[in-house]
Amino acid sequence: MKYRLFLSLILVTIVAVLAAVPVAAQDAEPTPFVAEVGPITQRVIDRGVLICGVNALLPGFGTTNDAGEFTGFDVDMCRAVAAAILGDADAVEFRALTAAERPTALASGEIDMLSRNTTWTLSRDTEWGATFAPTTFYDGQGVMVRAADGIETLEDLEGGTICTNAGTTTELNMTDAMESRGLEFTLQTFQDFDGVMAAFDEGRCDAVTTDISGLISRKATAADPGAYKILDIVLSKEPLGPLTSQSDPQFADIVRWTIYGLIQAEEFGITSENVNDFLDSEDPNIQRLLGQGGNPSGSYLGIANDFMVTVISQVGNYGEIFNRNLGPGTIFNLERGINDLWTNGGLLYAMPFR
Numbered sequence: 550m551k552y553r554l555f556l557s558l559i560l561v562t563i564v565a566v567l568a569a570v571p572v573a574a575q576d577a578e579p580t581p582f583v584a585e586v587g588p589i590t591q592r593v594i595d596r597g598v599l600i601c602g603v604n605a606l607l608p609g610f611g612t613t614n615d616a617g618e619f620t621g622f623d624v625d626m627c628r629a630v631a632a633a634i635l636g637d638a639d640a641v642e643f644r645a646l647t648a649a650e651r652p653t654a655l656a657s658g659e660i661d662m663l664s665r666n667t668t669w670t671l672s673r674d675t676e677w678g679a680t681f682a683p684t685t686f687y688d689g690q691g692v693m694v695r696a697a698d699g700i701e702t703l704e705d706l707e708g709g710t711i712c713t714n715a716g717t718t719t720e721l722n723m724t725d726a727m728e729s730r731g732l733e734f735t736l737q738t739f740q741d742f743d744g745v746m747a748a749f750d751e752g753r754c755d756a757v758t759t760d761i762s763g764l765i766s767r768k769a770t771a772a773d774p775g776a777y778k779i780l781d782i783v784l785s786k787e788p789l790g791p792l793t794s795q796s797d798p799q800f801a802d803i804v805r806w807t808i809y810g811l812i813q814a815e816e817f818g819i820t821s822e823n824v825n826d827f828l829d830s831e832d833p834n835i836q837r838l839l840g841q842g843g844n845p846s847g848s849y850l851g852i853a854n855d856f857m858v859t860v861i862s863q864v865g866n867y868g869e870i871f872n873r874n875l876g877p878g879t880i881f882n883l884e885r886g887i888n889d890l891w892t893n894g895g896l897l898y899a900m901p902f903r
C-alpha cells in the first residue's frame with residue numbers, strides 16, 4: 550500500500566514538472582512569434598481599404614486639394630498605416646469629421662482609426678475607449694486676435710468674447726486660463742472653425758483660441774494674414790496624434806509601430822529616395838527596422854516583415870512628412886522645434902525595433 554502511494558507521488562511529481570516546462574524550451578528551434586491578426590486589422594484586410602477619420606478644414610494637417618484629394622500631415626499618418634497593412638498608401642477612405650463627431654465615429658466603428666489633430670488626455674483615453682498612438686505633433690493652445698486691436702495679453706481680453714469650436718480641449722483650457730487670472734469673459738463655441746473665423750471676421754469675437762498649429766494654419770491661409778496676430782502665450786500642452794479603439798490592441802500596435810518606424814527611419818537617414826540602398830545594410834538595427842536578413846519585424850504585428858520598406862518608399866520618413874506638409878517649402882514654414890528627433894534636442898524618440 551505504502552509502495553503504491555510512493556509510486557503515485559512520484560508520478561504526480563513527474564507530471565507536474567513536465568507541465569511546468571515551457572513549450573518553447575522543449576523545442577529545439579524556437580519558432581518566431583507571429584501575431585494573431587485582430588478584428589480591426591482583419592476588417593481592413595477584407596475591405597482592402599483603411600477608413601480613417603480626418604480633418605477637412607485644417608490646411609497642413611487635413612484638407613482637400615483642388616482635385617478633391619485629402620492631403621496633410623495627419624492624412625499622411627493614415628496613408629502610412631494603409632501602406633503597412635495593405636501595401637498601398639492610397640488604399641484609404643477618408644471621413645471628414647468635426648471635433649465633436651470624433652468619439653462616436655471611433656466607438657461605432659465607422660472609422661478604423663482617427664488622425665485628426667486630437668489631443669491625448671486622460672478622459673479621452675478612458676471615456677472614448679481609445680488607445681492613443683505615439684504623439685506625432687507636440688503642440689500647445691494659443692490665442693489669435695485682430696492685429697489692429699492692440700491686444701497683447703489675456704488681461705486685455707477681460708470682459709470680451711473668445712471663440713472656439715465645440716468638443717475640443719480648448720474650451721476647458723481657455724476657461725481655466727481666464728478664471729485662474731480672475732478674468733471674466735464669454736466663451737462662444739461653434740460647430741467648426743469656419744464658423745469661428747466667420748464670427749471673428751464679423752467682429753463677434755474679440756479673439757479665437759485653439760492649437761497653435763491651427764492658428765498658424767488659419768493665419769497663413771487667410772486672405773490677409775497680416776490682419777491677425779497670434780499672442781505670445783501658450784495656455785496648455787496639446788500632444789496631438791492618431792488613436793484607435795482599445796477593443797483591438799493588435800491593430801493599435803500596428804499604428805504605434807508604424808509611427809515609431811517613421812521616426813526611426815528619419816533617425817537612420819532612411820528616406821523614400823534611398824530606402825532601397827539600405828536593404829543590404831549590415832547594421833542589425835537597420836535590418837530589424839526594414840525586416841531584412843531574416844528579421845521578423847512585421848510578424849510581430851501580423852503584417853509583412855518588410856512593412857517599413859513599403860511605408861518609407863510610399864510615404865517617406867517622419868521628417869519628409871513634416872517638411873512636405875508643414876516645413877520651409879510650405880506657406881506654414883514651421884520649424885521642427887520640439888517636434889524634432891531627440892538626437893536634435895526634440896521630443897521624438899522611437900522605441901527599439903527588436
Ligand SMILES: N[C@@H](CCC(=O)N[C@@H](CS)C(=O)NCC(=O)O)C(=O)O
Pocket residue numbers: 604606607646647648666667668714716717718719740741742743759760762763764787789
Ligand atoms: N486638439 C484639440 C483641438 C482640435 C480641433 O478641433 N481644432 C480645430 C482648430 S485647429 C480644428 O480642427 N478645426 C477644424 C474644424 O473646423 O473642424 C482637440 O483635440 O480637442
